[in-house]
Amino acid sequence: xxxxxxxxxxxxxxxxxxxxxxxxxxxxxxxxxxxxxxxxxxxxxxxxxxxxxxxxxxxxxxxxxxxxxxxxxxxxxxxxxxxxxxxxxxxxxxxxxxxxxxxx
Amino acid sequence: xxxxxxxxxxxxxxxxxxxxxxxxxxxxxxxxxxxxxxxxxxxxxxxxxxxxxxxxxxxxxxxxxxxxxxxxxxxxxxxxxxxxxxxxxxxxxxxxxxxxxxxxxxxxxxxxxxxxxxxxxxxxxxxxxxxxxxxxxxxxxxxxxxxxxxxxxxxxxxxxxxxxxxxxxxxxxxxxxxxxxxxxxxxxxxxxxxxxxxxxxxxxxxxxxxxxxxxxxxxxxxxxxxxxxxxxxxxxxxxxxxxxxxxxxxxxxxxxxxxxxxxxxxxxxxxxxxxxxxxxxxxxxxxxxxxxxxxxxxxxxxxxxxxxxxxxxxxxxxxxxxxxxxxxxxxxxxxxxxxxxxxxxxxxxxxxxxxxxxxxxxxxxxxxxxxxxxxxxxxxxxxxxxxxxxxxxxxxxxxxxxxxxxxxxxxxxxxxxxxxxxxxxxxxxxxxxxxxxxxxxxxxxxxxxxxxxxxxxxxxxxxxxxxxxxxxxxxxxxxxxxxxxxxxxxxxxxxxxxx
Numbered sequence: 382x383x384x385x386x387x388x389x390x391x392x393x394x395x396x397x398x399x400x401x402x403x404x405x406x407x408x409x410x411x412x413x414x415x416x417x418x419x420x421x422x423x424x425x426x427x428x429x430x431x432x433x434x435x436x437x438x439x440x441x442x443x444x445x446x447x448x449x450x451x452x453x454x455x456x457x458x459x460x461x462x463x464x465x466x467x468x469x470x471x472x473x474x475x476x477x478x479x480x481x482x483x484x485x
Numbered sequence: 486x487x488x489x490x491x492x493x494x495x496x497x498x499x500x501x502x503x504x505x506x507x508x509x510x511x512x513x514x515x516x517x518x519x520x521x522x523x524x525x526x527x528x529x530x531x532x533x534x535x536x537x538x539x540x541x542x543x544x545x546x547x548x549x550x551x552x553x554x555x556x557x558x559x560x561x562x563x564x565x566x567x568x569x570x571x572x573x574x575x576x577x578x579x580x581x582x583x584x585x586x587x588x589x590x591x592x593x594x595x596x597x598x599x600x601x602x603x604x605x606x607x608x609x610x611x612x613x614x615x616x617x618x619x620x621x622x623x624x625x626x627x628x629x630x631x632x633x634x635x636x637x638x639x640x641x642x643x644x645x646x647x648x649x650x651x652x653x654x655x656x657x658x659x660x661x662x663x664x665x666x667x668x669x670x671x672x673x674x675x676x677x678x679x680x681x682x683x684x685x686x687x688x689x690x691x692x693x694x695x696x697x698x699x700x701x702x703x704x705x706x707x708x709x710x711x712x713x714x715x716x717x718x719x720x721x722x723x724x725x726x727x728x729x730x731x732x733x734x735x736x737x738x739x740x741x742x743x744x745x746x747x748x749x750x751x752x753x754x755x756x757x758x759x760x761x762x763x764x765x766x767x768x769x770x771x772x773x774x775x776x777x778x779x780x781x782x783x784x785x786x787x788x789x790x791x792x793x794x795x796x797x798x799x800x801x802x803x804x805x806x807x808x809x810x811x812x813x814x815x816x817x818x819x820x821x822x823x824x825x826x827x828x829x830x831x832x833x834x835x836x837x838x839x840x841x842x843x844x845x846x847x848x849x850x851x852x853x854x855x856x857x858x859x860x861x862x863x864x865x866x867x868x869x870x871x872x873x874x875x876x877x878x879x880x881x882x883x884x885x886x887x888x889x890x891x892x893x894x895x896x897x898x899x900x901x902x903x904x905x906x907x908x909x910x911x912x913x914x915x916x917x918x919x920x921x922x923x924x925x926x927x928x929x930x931x932x933x934x935x936x937x938x939x940x941x942x943x944x945x946x947x948x949x950x951x952x953x954x955x956x957x958x959x960x961x962x963x964x965x966x967x968x969x970x971x972x973x974x975x976x977x978x979x980x981x982x983x984x
Contacts, residue, residue: 401855407843417852439876444698445698446684446730450727453724468589468591481828
């Protein structure tokens with residue numbers, strides 16, 4: 382389990398930024414990655430002050446006012462038409478959104 | 486100028502009354518608004534899009550409705566400017582981002598449907614910081630918005646254009662969105678009334694999402710009563726927003742003018758410390774003293790987790806944003822990169838589209854948000870921040886055991902100069918220090934003008950109340966407004982020529 386210093390204090394360098402950018406589907410240039418590394422390092426250092434707050438036995442907040450949102454009935458309702466849904470597409474083919482090929 | 490004109494003193498309620506009574510037409514009110522936009526928007530860049538013919542067609546339809554003897558809605562003939570994060574069917578809606586340049590939503594947001602049902606006029610789309618990330622409009626992909634009070638200064642953000650439009654009397658009211666202060670801070674910096682409702686009070690359906698557990702749509706207006714009326718129209722349960730609260734509708738306007746004698750005002754000592762401009766502090770304390778003279782009981786309160794609000798917010802909001810902005814990938818709408826391998830490979834298309842389409846601040850926040858959610862860091866950062874959020878909420882719960890509203894400054898400084906804080910993201914984040922806590926707690930809060938600085942820059946009084954208690958908040962705000970020297974001030978730019 383984590384010790385008294387809960388925040389691991391990572392090294393926010395170009396490599397980490399490029400890794401995170403890949404997770405976020407952002408193609409950054411190396412210059413961008415360097416710049417963001419510097420800025421993000423400062424911001425992360427700032428948020429690490431949260432480490433000092435005693436949150437033992439404190440429940441996290443996911444929603445401010447209710448414990449659990451009520452469910453609705455599982456019934457079909459009118460929604461966006463096919464035509465409307467495709468109306469803003471960069472490329473349409475065969476009644477769907479056309480994209481470059483990919484292999485999984 | 487007609488009282489009921491946008492540049493007159495009547496505001497939202499005056500215009501609606503005059504249109505309903507036939508003293509003026511929706512068309513002439515709309516023409517006056519369009520005229521004011523034509524005069525000042527080139528310089529201010531409050532509006533990104535003004536569908537002139539569409540607005541006039543709406544106005545004529547309302548005038549025809551009246552001529553047929555039909556009852557008109559509570560916002561009859563009232564032009565409303567709409568923040569560009571809110572979807573209006575068939576009108577370019579970009580969230581001030583290149584990644585959505587030219588996007589025309591195939592549907593209206595719920596709030597737009599409600600405005601239309603109340604016979605309001607959808608006037609145009611206003612500038613903002615890209616994806617609501619910012620406090621100055623300097624993150625907009627479509628240029629900055631200038632503060633009508635001093636064109637070298639920012640009107641604040643992220644609802645920059647919505648605030649400037651009302652301050653410059655291009656519209657008597659507008660819609661903004663508030664995630665960490667994006668309605669209240671620009672209202673404060675532009676001398677307008679700006680209100681963030683209780684979380685869940687107003688539907689987010691059709692609001693381009695930034696941080697789903699924090700975002701709320703709310704009104705700007707020239708006066709408290711006008712903001713209250715717009716809120717009454719916007720509020721209500723919406724089955725299309727799963728976080729929308731099922732609570733009865735309320736007439737918020739009825740709270741305006743209610744006696745505040747005996748109401749207890751909490752003044753948090755943490756909000757009056759270093760970093761607060763002395764003139765801002767003086768003006769806000771002056772407003773609180775006047776409320777005391779009106780019969781309120783003023784008590785110091787302590788909110789010990791206030792200093793963690795900025796850090797908590799920037800972990801949670803960026804995490805949520807990284808998830809919400811994943812949908813902008815070039816597939817279904819908006820920008821699609823076809824540059825090099827983006828034309829041949831799906832993942833390259835995603836990466837290059839997003840790199841080309843998002844501005845620097847948006848990228849910064851997506852990176853930070855992705856980082857705090859990633860394996861190995863999730864518990865230490867994201868989950869930790871969620872727990873500190875609980876402590877911030879408890880600060881409010883404890884304070885509200887002894888007081889009915891909490892009053893403080895809305896911004897630590899008056900409007901800063903454009904360019905002053907662009908090089909330091911963290912300095913920019915600290916602008917929101919007084920507005921963030923109410924967002925994290927989900928309670929309603931608003932900014933109402935108080936005495937300006939000696940240089941003539943607006944200052945705002947921030948009033949927060951218990952969840953679901955907008956009525957008490959509005960009663961206090963309107964009681965202050967009745968005594969406020971700032972209530973009838975307009976920027977010199979829009980003051981009518983004497984003579």
